Amino acid sequence: MKKFFFPDKAHSRWLILLIDQMIVVWTLFISIVLTNTLNYTEVFNSGNAIYVALYCSIAAGVFISLRIHTGIIRYSNTEDILRVFLAVFVTSLLFVGVNKILSQRFQLLWHLMDKALILNFFISSSLLILMRILVKGVFFFFKELKSEAKENILIYGSEKKAILIKNAIEQNEDSNLNIIGFIDDNRDRVDKYLEQKKVYHSCSVELLKEKHNIKKILFAEDALNTLNKKKIIDICVNKGIKVIMVPPSDKWLYGKLDSHQLRDLKIEDLLEREPIKLNNKNILKDLSGKCILVTGAAGSIGSEIVRQALQYNPKSVILCDQAETPLHDLKLELEDNFQNLNVKIFMANVQNINRIRTLFELYKPEIVFHAAAYKHVPMMENNPAEAILTNVLGTKNMADISVEFGVEKFVMISTDKAVKPTNVMGASKRLAEIYIQSLNSPEVISTDEITTQASRTRFVTTRFGNVLGSNGSVIPRFKSQIEKRGPITVTDPEITRYFMTIPEAVQLVMEAGAMGKGGEIYLFDMGKPVKIVDLAVNMIRLAGLTPYVDIDIVYTGLRPGEKLYEELLLIDEEIIPTHHPKIKISKKVAYNYLYVNQIIKDLIVLNNDGNDLNMVKKMKEIIPDYVSNNSRFEELDLLVAN
Numbered sequence: 265m266k267k268f269f270f271p272d273k274a275h276s277r278w279l280i281l282l283i284d285q286m287i288v289v290w291t292l293f294i295s296i297v298l299t300n301t302l303n304y305t306e307v308f309n310s311g312n313a314i315y316v317a318l319y320c321s322i323a324a325g326v327f328i329s330l331r332i333h334t335g336i337i338r339y340s341n342t343e344d345i346l347r348v349f350l351a352v353f354v355t356s357l358l359f360v361g362v363n364k365i366l367s368q369r370f371q372l373l374w375h376l377m378d379k380a381l382i383l384n385f386f387i388s389s390s391l392l393i394l395m396r397i398l399v400k401g402v403f404f405f406f407k408e409l410k411s412e413a414k415e416n417i418l419i420y421g422s423e424k425k426a427i428l429i430k431n432a433i434e435q436n437e438d439s440n441l442n443i444i445g446f447i448d449d450n451r452d453r454v455d456k457y458l459e460q461k462k463v464y465h466s467c468s469v470e471l472l473k474e475k476h477n478i479k480k481i482l483f484a485e486d487a488l489n490t491l492n493k494k495k496i497i498d499i500c501v502n503k504g505i506k507v508i509m510v511p512p513s514d515k516w517l518y519g520k521l522d523s524h525q526l527r528d529l530k531i532e533d534l535l536e537r538e539p540i541k542l543n544n545k546n547i548l549k550d551l552s553g554k555c556i557l558v559t560g561a562a563g564s565i566g567s568e569i570v571r572q573a574l575q576y577n578p579k580s581v582i583l584c585d586q587a588e589t590p591l592h593d594l595k596l597e598l599e600d601n602f603q604n605l606n607v608k609i610f611m612a613n614v615q616n617i618n619r620i621r622t623l624f625e626l627y628k629p630e631i632v633f634h635a636a637a638y639k640h641v642p643m644m645e646n647n648p649a650e651a652i653l654t655n656v657l658g659t660k661n662m663a664d665i666s667v668e669f670g671v672e673k674f675v676m677i678s679t680d681k682a683v684k685p686t687n688v689m690g691a692s693k694r695l696a697e698i699y700i701q702s703l704n705s706p707e708v709i710s711t712d713e714i715t716t717q718a719s720r721t722r723f724v725t726t727r728f729g730n731v732l733g734s735n736g737s738v739i740p741r742f743k744s745q746i747e748k749r750g751p752i753t754v755t756d757p758e759i760t761r762y763f764m765t766i767p768e769a770v771q772l773v774m775e776a777g778a779m780g781k782g783g784e785i786y787l788f789d790m791g792k793p794v795k796i797v798d799l800a801v802n803m804i805r806l807a808g809l810t811p812y813v814d815i816d817i818v819y820t821g822l823r824p825g826e827k828l829y830e831e832l833l834l835i836d837e838e839i840i841p842t843h844h845p846k847i848k849i850s851k852k853v854a855y856n857y858l859y860v861n862q863i864i865k866d867l868i869v870l871n872n873d874g875n876d877l878n879m880v881k882k883m884k885e886i887i888p889d890y891v892s893n894n895s896r897f898e899e900l901d902l903l904v905a906n
Contacts, residue, residue: 281327287391288323288355292316295384318362323355330354345393352389356381414442417508418472418481420496422448422463425484429510430461444476447496466496470503479808480506482526497529501805531732531739531803550631550673550778551576557629558583559614559662560636562590564731565677568770569633570594570607580606582627585636586613614658617665624669633777634662635677637693644689645825645895648880652871655692660699660864663723667703671721675777676700678727678785680762680830686893687825691883694890695864697725697785702860704783724780726773727850728788729762729830738796742803750815752800755822759797760829762790776847787839789846793829824895 293316330351360381419426426446433439445462447469448454454465464472472478481500500507507529556573560566561583567590573581585591591609598607608627612619614636623629637655638644644651659676666674678697681690700723732739745752764772769788776786797817804811811817822828840849863886870879880897884890892898 281324281332283395284327284332284392285320285324287395288388289316289320291388291391292319292380292384295380295387299379299383315363319355319359322358322362323351326351326355326358344396348392348396349389352385352392356385414440415480416444416476416478417441418444418447418464418469418478420447420481420483422446422450422453422458427458429482429484430459441480444472444478447481449496466499469496469499469505473503473505478505480508482508482510483529485509485511501529501802504805504808504810506808507806529806531799531806546778547774548576551578551774553577553579554630554672555579555627556581556631556633557623557627558633558635559585560634560677561585562587562594563635564766565770565773566633566635567594568766569635569773570598571601572767572770572774573633574598574602574605574607578606580608580627582608582610582623582629584610584612584614584623586611614662615653617661620661620665621668624665628669629666630672631777632662632666632671632674633677633773634659634674636662637677637696639679639689641681641687641689641825642823644692645687645823645897648688648692648876649871649874651688651692652867652879652883655689656695656699656864657868657871659696663700663703667721673722673724673777673780674700675724675726675773675780677773678725680727680729680790682727683830685887685890686827687895688880688883688897689825691880691887691890694887695867695883697727698855698886699860699864700725701783701785702855702857722780722782724777724782725785726776726788727785728764728769728772729790730764731766731769732763738799739803742800746804746807746809746815751818752804752815753818753820754797754800755820755826756828757797757819758795758828759822759826760793760795762793762830763799764788764790772844772847775844779842779844779847785850786842787848787850789848822894825893827893 296316330347332347332351419429430443430446433441433443443461445464446453446458447466448463449466453463456463469478469481481496483497497507499505509527509529551573556578558566558569558573558581561570562585566585570581570583583591583594588611591611595607595609598605610623610627612623614620636658638651663674663676676696679690679693681687682694682697683690685691685694703721703723730737742752772786772788776784776788780786800817801811804815804817809815842849863882867879867882867886870882873879877897877900880892881900881903884897884900891901
């Protein structure tokens with residue numbers, strides 16, 4: 265029966281128009297009978313038949329003009345009901361006008377017609393609307409019979425966005441979701457109904473889970489910026505209810521919500537941050553029409569710098585990396601997402617100064633974002649030679665060539681691990697910071713050819729902590745361990761880290777780069793440090809599982825070079841605020857270029873000898889606060905101290 269009345273393919277619109285006109289004709293005759301004191305003999309005559317035919321002709325034209333027949337009845341809404349009212353009202357007005365004209369010319373005036381029209385307006389519009397309500401009700405009655413096999417869900421909110429999500433799910437024939445109701449904290453809406461679905465208070469989530477076996481709650485992606493919403497998400501996460509994110513309606517495919525567009529809540533969504541507000545005019549002025557070079561372009565930060573830089577109308581963007589496949593994948597992504605793309609691919613290792621010089625000779629970049637670096641602490645602790653060659657020598661190569669070719673601005677991406685480093689990776693990044701700062705040293709500008717030219721290049725350093733979802737971060741590892749049903753490995757129950765999302769970090773890099781005058785180290789507001797074990801617990805709960813029940817968390821001990829917490833500021837660094845509340849400047853006296861240049865040369869010579877101990881010892885002499893932790897190089901700290 266359902267297949268006959270409600271096939272997958274909607275019935276013809278002309279059939280709907282025919283049914284509407286049958287209702288119109290029938291209700292007009294009823295109205296004439298009632299206003300003629302039920303005298304059937306006087307009603308059914310040729311004169312009245314002319315009036316009915318005329319009214320029906322006008323009604324057909326009005327209904328077609330207002331496209332009343334084109335809507336799929338099973339999905340009728342309040343707007344369709346208003347259009348039905350309007351169609352009947354316009355038909356009555358036009359009929360009165362045409363009736364008066366014809367009556368004056370052909371003497372066809374019937375005195376009771378005005379009363380019949382008034383009564384007909386109410387009867388006709390009511391039946392037309394009732395027909396649509398009944399069809400919709402019967403359709404969803406049959407749909408509810410099949411909902412036992414579907415998954416019961418809730419929708420957060422009771423405003424337009426939530427209703428759009430509800431309608432999109434109900435109109436999707438392939439959806440396996442059954443909407444129980446809405447969740448909201450608005451007392452004016454709680455315990456009321458929206459389109460036949462009840463609005464529940466957020467405190468009812470646990471009760472609804474038990475009563476209806478709720479396993480999921482749907483949120484609009486842009487509905488995570490208020491305290492109440494975050495509280496509800498925390499409740500859902502703690503109670504094992506999966507939070508599903510729905511993209512904004514303007515991103516739906518062809519105006520319809522596809523099930524593939526629904527995504528699980530990410531750990532990044534739980535960061536307690538206000539949206540970043542950028543000075544887009546400042547960034548646009550800095551990047552528009554410029555040739556921009558991004559090193560490490562295939563990495564997490566580098567690729568996001570490329571995506572965001574392309575939005576500021578640069579002359580061209582050069583993607584430099586030594587990773588072939590990721591670089592190729594990024595190129596394909598950019599071709600799909602950006603029109604009039606002016607991107608150049610240049611494969612190179614920043615350790616190779618001749619190859620880098622070729623890049624600059626070929627493209628002559630004006631802005632350089634230097635993101636190429638080795639960043640894995642345990643890997644660099646076991647391979648300090650490579651940390652020096654890439655993070656120190658590679659940065660020096662890029663900076664020196666930038667000076668040689670008169671680059672306007674050089675922005676280096678650093679890390680919080682460069683502050684009081686306890687590992688080779690952090691120490692190598694601190695050395696890179698020191699060299700970059702030395703190129704802005706005013707004392708030596710007139711004594712060396714390179715630094716004379718350096719006055720034309722502004723060197724800026726940005727320093728921030730971990731980014732969620734970056735290659736090699738704990739997030740992908742935890743996800744992999746959760747998929748395998750654990751255990752999740754955490755080094756220490758007290759270990760904490762600062763976290764940002766990749767887009768958030770790069771937005772601040774862009775802003776800091778635009779405001780940089782040269783010599784600054786920009787520090788980003790990373791929010792509150794997060795315990796890694798809390799991160800693991802939340803990720804387990806986001807997967808709909810219970811920590812220590814479904815998945816164990818085990819502690820493996822600190823890795824070589826790792827410390828319990830990170831810092832963003834050295835003791836002797838002075839903080840200076842900027843116009844952006846999330847960006848501060850660490851202003852420190854610049855290092856003398858001649859001194860720094862020589863110690864790095866000495867370090868490279870030691871590096872070429874292949875003796876890790878001698879090389880790390882030299883790094884500790886250069887950086888007094890570099891004290892190894894849980895590392896084979898701890899023995900060197902006593903030697904340096906003596």
